[in-house]
Amino acid sequence: AAGVIQSPRHLIKEKRETATLKCYPIPRHDTVYWYQQGPGQDPQFLISFYEKMQSDKGSIPDRFSAQQFSDYHSELNMSSLELGDSALYFCASSPSLKDEQYFGPGTRLTVT
């Protein structure tokens, strides 16, 4: 069965640089969620999209932005990167009106 695809899997950036993370949801899933998991931490919700519109916002810094495109894939744009942004970034998708979320393998971002 198709799973959530995230790219890249690993990313190394320097402070103040920008990064773009991509997420391709499971086919026919119209809702995408982004989570951030710091080292040894639990995942924290950043932002979600439903049918290409932002549906909810969590603890996403103003330096980050995201969008969902017409093909339902989503991108998380991160600017002015800080050391504290080093984390695993997960994308999850779900079909309409379902509570279960299906997570991708994550993108490990390291900011040096």
Next chain:
Amino acid sequence: SQQGEEDPQALSIQEGENATMNCSYKTSINNLQWYRQNSGRGLVHLILIRSNEREKHSGRLRVTLDTSKKSSSLLITASRAADTASYFCATGFMDTGRRALTFGSGTRLQVQP
């Protein structure tokens, strides 16, 4: 954690034994889900229990939910070395249609062969 705590934080058992992990949460919920995470990997959905359910089974997994105590437990029976992972509970809300998950702090389970 924003939502609550899981205990124990770490658990080490022998293969064949049962493992019980507990989760507490703070606010009203619509559902509670358990996820598994192998070290540095993605989260795998294990089981979902709704607020009007008290117990649910899936294979070797048994989940209970006590909404009066705002707590849940995950029991893994006859554990295997392959069950070694971190286990997170996550709560889902329905107010204003929000479905984003709020995770607990996780339990690291080590199953010794």
